[in-house]
Each structure stands twice: as C-alpha cells, then as structure tokens.
Amino acid sequence: MKVEIRLSKEEDFKQLIALDHRIWNSTTTPAEIAWASVEEFAKRNPAESQIVALVEGEIAGYLGFHYPTPLATNKHVLELDIAVDQRIQGKGIGKQLLHKGKELAKKKGVHKLSLRVLATNEGAIEFYRKNGFIEQGRLINEFYIDGKYVDDILMYILLNE
Secondary structure, rough: OOOOEEEEEEOOHHHHHHHHHHHHHOOOOOOOOOOOOOOHHHOOOOOOOOOEEEEOEEEEEEEEEEEEOHHHHHEEEEEEEEEEOOOOOOOOOOHHHHHHHHHHHHOOOOOEEEEEEEEEHHHHHHHEEEEEEEEEEEEEEEEOOOEEEHHHHEEEEOOOO
C-alpha cells in the first residue's frame, strides 16, 4: 500500500470532515464532532495545520498540531490530535504520521509533543505507548459519557532526548 504524507490543503477539507464524522464517537472523544460547514472546519484547521496521509488519493488519516496555549513560554510544546480511518488501522499509517509530525516539530524547535486520550480508547493508548509516549497525568472522571465517568489521560514525548 503506497501512502503519501504531506501537509493539508484546502482541497482536503471535505475529505477531512468526512473522516472526522466517521471516526469520532463516544469512546474516542468527549464531544460529538460535527462540522457545520467547510468554512467552520477551515477556521479551526487552516491549510497546513495538519499532516495528512493519502492512500490511493483518499485521505486515510491525519495528525493535527497546535500550540496548547497562546503563551510565548509554551511555544516549545505542540499538542497533537491524530486520526486514522478504522478501515485501515494497523497498517502503519499512524506511525508514519507521527514520524512526519516529529520531523516537522523538530524543525520548528519544538521540544515536547503532548496529547489527550480518553481512558476508553484503549487501542489509541497502546498505539501511543508503542510510539514512545508516556502518561504524564490523568484527569479522573473528567467526562461523563454514555452514563459513565471517563478519565482523560495526558501523554507526552520529549523530542530532544
């Protein structure tokens, strides 16, 4: 399977929206992701704010990155969100996206990558651990989803060590 990895473009937005609507559910995110329009998506995720993986010309996954706060003292950290279409998970696409994300972050002088993952998303937690992420904290009972309290796990990896 040939995978193309590159920064997102405006023409990707409709496919990225469709992917978000397919993959995010109550075990993977604390709130429904339902983009009302391409314009709304573009405002939150402008071109080149995500790394996309294409398989046979179709978006198969992405890695989004942003600064966790607007503070200058926090610009050495990027917070990630990553998604791979369930139909092709386990084929190395997530790993390729993370690798490209790490390369890009190092070029930007980023020292730390962080992310948040629901405790119910066991497959993602295992994936992150296999790729060097470490749990740095846990927000106990942070969300109430489908009649249950769910922890929010904070994970990180340092790039310059």
